[in-house]
Amino acid sequence: MLHPLRAIALTCLALLALGEGTDPAPQPVRVKDVSWCRLVDGRPAMLVRFVVQNEWHMYWTNPGDSGAPPTAKAALPEGWRLGGPIWPRPRVQRTDGETLFVHEGEWGWLLPLEGPQPRAVPDTPIELALSWMVCKTSCTVGKASVRVPPPTGTLAAPPESVGGSPFPIALGPDDSCAVSRDRLRVRCRARGRMSASFIQASDPGVSTEAEGAPVSVPVRDGVANLDLGLSVRPQDAQGKELGVSGLLLLGDRPNDPCVWIRRNIPESGPATPQQP
């Protein structure tokens, strides 16, 4: 005869075992919701909130050594198109052989819309098709279709961060950025952080050492000074405008601020200072 407590424990274990056999495996990624906001430049944007299961990760626009970023397609009214996504600060995941730029836990992805007139908003629902790669030790892919109702009322600014991962801020009036055919130079207030690094986004035809791993950026007197060599191969640009882009990561913590840098590369000539 079993002791009652032992019987209860065994029953619980048995139910767990039965449960494992009957429930479908939980998906490592779910789309929590999609909401509207308005960016500083006036464009409306859809904020997609992903929730990634513990130990799994999705990828930044440049995934690093392996992986693939999520994609979005939208059925939009005439005259509208999706702008380039705005990516939050990724985490840098290093293993013995790989450096990856990843998003974990809950994170937000901003999808700007560009319409026929500035500040216009769509007035019909949008069918948004999302797909993604998600990996742990192995990888799988997922998809979601979301019907996003048109926005109503005044659109608020996007949150500064989702799930602790901040969206990038722009260079300030005291900051500077200059680009030439072979160098990118940025001076940016470190906003109280003692360290900084730079990671390059995906720029066809332009390689830097920040493409596969963060490059350390010296911080002196409260200012981060990025001086990055560029290797430019116009023949590899795949018809796109030659440019260099990436995130200046201020501080080491995942919730520290980051600054988005994007500059077109001049056809020739010396470095030209550009306004932030």
Add this chain to the structure above:
Amino acid sequence: MQNNRFLSLLAASAVALGAVSLAMADMEKGEKKEQKAGAVEIGSAAPEFKLPTADGKTVSLADFKGKTVVIEWFSPYCPYSGQSGDDSYWSTGRAKQVIDAVKAADASAVYLCINSTHDGYSGKDTATNMKDSTSAVASSPVPVLMDASGSVGHAYGAKTTPHIFIVDGAGNIAYIGAPVSKDGKDLYAANAVKAIKEGKKPEPARTKNSGCGVKYAKKA
């Protein structure tokens, strides 16, 4: 009493399942630690290799001296490579499209797959890995070369599946990157073979590859 036995059996199964899951989790954590890849560059000499195919032959790069060779890093367990699904290079027909275009550009060009997945990945033994590799490309004549030690993958610096390296007739690396553009419109690998055939340098010679990380064996 029979119910008690049933419950005890289920409980024992649950405990065993738990133990196996923990063991698998530990193994997977170990698998995530991969070796630092070496790398070839555009214009550098392609590393020689001699590897067994999934159907029992042996293939070396030297067998194709003077020919353009397209080498695709491949995994039957990656949803971007040989696993079935909407994103799979092989099951969506994109691989066939590229291979056909490669052959149209240069009938003498050779297309090979190399699988550098280590034996034991996700519990797959050597035989299963080979069988799965063969069945994933069954509809094509492309041989799959098995590189379970990862030595060839590391020599080339293969990082993802798929990841393409094209070797020209002189034995030098002429293209590194993705097989096709993200929208599938540009067949980079086939365009590169066409350029080589015409005596030109491929443009682009380098594109951003994406996909699953190659599941290399840990260094001893």
